[in-house]
Amino acid sequence: MQESYLIWGGTLFMALIIIFPFIRAHHKTLKKDEARKKEAVFLGADKTIAQHPIIDEYRCIGCGACVDACPENDVLGIVAGKATIINGLKCVGHGMCAEACPVEGITVGLGDTSKRSDLPFIRENRETNLPRVYIAGELGGLALIKNAIRQGREVALDIAERIKKNPDIPASDNAVDVIIVGAGPSGMSAALTAIENNLTYRLLDQQDPGGTILQYPRKKLVMTKPVTIPFYGTLTKPEYSKEELLDIWYAVMDKSGLKVETGCKLTGLQEEGAYYRVTTNNGSFKSRYVVLALGRRGTPRKLGVPGEDKPKVMYKLIDAETFTDNHILVVGGGDSAVEAAMGLARQKGNRVVLSYRKEKFFRIKRRNQERLEAMIHDKKIMVLYNSHLRRIDDSAVVVEWMGEKKKIRNDYVFIFAGGEPPFELLKQCGIQFGTTD
Numbered sequence: 526m527q528e529s530y531l532i533w534g535g536t537l538f539m540a541l542i543i544i545f546p547f548i549r550a551h552h553k554t555l556k557k558d559e560a561r562k563k564e565a566v567f568l569g570a571d572k573t574i575a576q577h578p579i580i581d582e583y584r585c586i587g588c589g590a591c592v593d594a595c596p597e598n599d600v601l602g603i604v605a606g607k608a609t610i611i612n613g614l615k616c617v618g619h620g621m622c623a624e625a626c627p628v629e630g631i632t633v634g635l636g637d638t639s640k641r642s643d644l645p646f647i648r649e650n651r652e653t654n655l656p657r658v659y660i661a662g663e664l665g666g667l668a669l670i671k672n673a674i675r676q677g678r679e680v681a682l683d684i685a686e687r688i689k690k691n692p693d694i695p696a697s698d699n700a701v702d703v704i705i706v707g708a709g710p711s712g713m714s715a716a717l718t719a720i721e722n723n724l725t726y727r728l729l730d731q732q733d734p735g736g737t738i739l740q741y742p743r744k745k746l747v748m749t750k751p752v753t754i755p756f757y758g759t760l761t762k763p764e765y766s767k768e769e770l771l772d773i774w775y776a777v778m779d780k781s782g783l784k785v786e787t788g789c790k791l792t793g794l795q796e797e798g799a800y801y802r803v804t805t806n807n808g809s810f811k812s813r814y815v816v817l818a819l820g821r822r823g824t825p826r827k828l829g830v831p832g833e834d835k836p837k838v839m840y841k842l843i844d845a846e847t848f849t850d851n852h853i854l855v856v857g858g859g860d861s862a863v864e865a866a867m868g869l870a871r872q873k874g875n876r877v878v879l880s881y882r883k884e885k886f887f888r889i890k891r892r893n894q895e896r897l898e899a900m901i902h903d904k905k906i907m908v909l910y911n912s913h914l915r916r917i918d919d920s921a922v923v924v925e926w927m928g929e930k931k932k933i934r935n936d937y938v939f940i941f942a943g944g945e946p947p948f949e950l951l952k953q954c955g956i957q958f959g960t961t962d
């Protein structure tokens with residue numbers, strides 16, 4: 526009898542020794558997730574911008590399979606025993622969390638759209654409240670490259686069909702059939718489909734073609750589901766690198782003769798008789814139909830200082846490793862500015878100055894704050910608090926700091942002053958937002 530107690534006791538003890546570290550690690554992760562959630566809410570990073578996981582709290586068993594399945598990392602966590610969205614901003618709606626959930630406790634969608642003033646009203650054929658003005662891609666609320674390509678194609682086919690069957694608006698010498706604004710996956714797909722259907726078109730973008738894909742970090746693995754690109758065929762692999770995907774787009778442009786007019790930022794849209802006039806910072810153009818494929822990420826905010834139009838001024842950092850032995854000024858006080866400054870300061874021979882208009886950083890992640898302090902201490906970064914960039918010259922910048930104008934040697938300037946989402950501009954153009962007609 527006593528012997529069997531000893532065996533049982535020993536087994537239990539061994540089991541506890543083995544299991545205890547796992548319980549402790551799990552407990553630590555839960556605590557960490559709670560802290561991450563608090564920080565994300567404080568920074569406003571918990572809000573999603575497109576489709577996202579909708580978690581059924583009654584079904585969720587808090588197993589964390591969804592957390593591990595997310596390819597963008599960091600999006601989900603477990604708080605109070607349930608899956609929860611932590612860094613919603615990073616979610617692009619892949620839906621792998623839903624596939625991984627063993628209790629079918631996650632669906633992916635836009636949630637309660639009645640409270641979303643950033644979702645445009647769109648009819649079934651993707652036409653807005655303005656007749657013959659369409660929306661394609663992420664601007665409509667649904668992210669992912671495959672959705673953007675499919676929607677771009679659908680709107681161009683709808684336009685081609687309308688023009689063929691019932692040319693309500695006559696062709697005109699000084700108006701193209703369709704103007705497409707935005708040369709990301711949705712706008713490119715719309716333009717390629719327009720070419721296939723012999724429509725005359727203009728494809729306008731404020732930047733180089735490629736859309737948000739251009740902003741991905743170098744070598745980022747892009748997940749796709751099968752989707753057909755006009756003039757190319759079907760993307761069949763589950764993963765492509767950013768560079769591979771861009772090469773495909775450039776090859777398609779070559780093959781189809783697709784032309785993109787870059788440096789054209791949309792500033793207005795007005796009806797002009799039976800046509801539309803699309804106004805940009807680089808001219809205005811007339812068309813029978815319009816496709817808005819602007820995405821939801823907006824335009825980087827400018828400071829409006831002299832010299833800001835120089836090619837050495839940038840609004841995003843994609844690849845810190847390509848900058849070495851340079852004098853660099855980073856402007857801004859958010860996580861993007863601080864992360865860029867630290868990334869650049871780690872490269873060989875760079876001298877990095879970070880200029881921020883306030884007396885300390887208020888809204889950055891604790892992890893970034895700690896790393897930045899260490900780099901300031903090691904003299905890898907110099908921070909100028911309460912400073913304002915006043916002028917950008919070819920080999921220097923002028924920064925106002927402590928009541929004086931300081932001239933600092935400079936090769937590159939990175940500005941992180943936030944972005945201007947396209948919603949206000951579109952509202953001014955007459956596009957209705959909200960989900961009712």
Ligand SMILES: Cc1cc2nc3c(=O)[nH]c(=O)nc-3n(C[C@H](O)[C@H](O)[C@H](O)COP(=O)(O)OP(=O)(O)OC[C@H]3O[C@@H](n4cnc5c(N)ncnc54)[C@H](O)[C@@H]3O)c2cc1C
Binds near residue numbers: 708709731820824
């Ligand atoms: C970090 C990150 C990772 C992602 N990873 C994936 C992934 O792995 N797989 C996947 O399927 N999706 C992914 N996505 C989502 C995917 O990139 C987008 O859903 C897709 O690019 C949307 O395409 P779009 O053509 O609608 O818009 P965008 O690609 O955003 O293109 C919009 C274009 O409009 C232009 N524009 C905007 N405003 C104006 C204006 N006023 N005037 C003129 N032009 C303007 C922009 O310059 C841009 O070129 C990711 C997104 C991000 C941010």
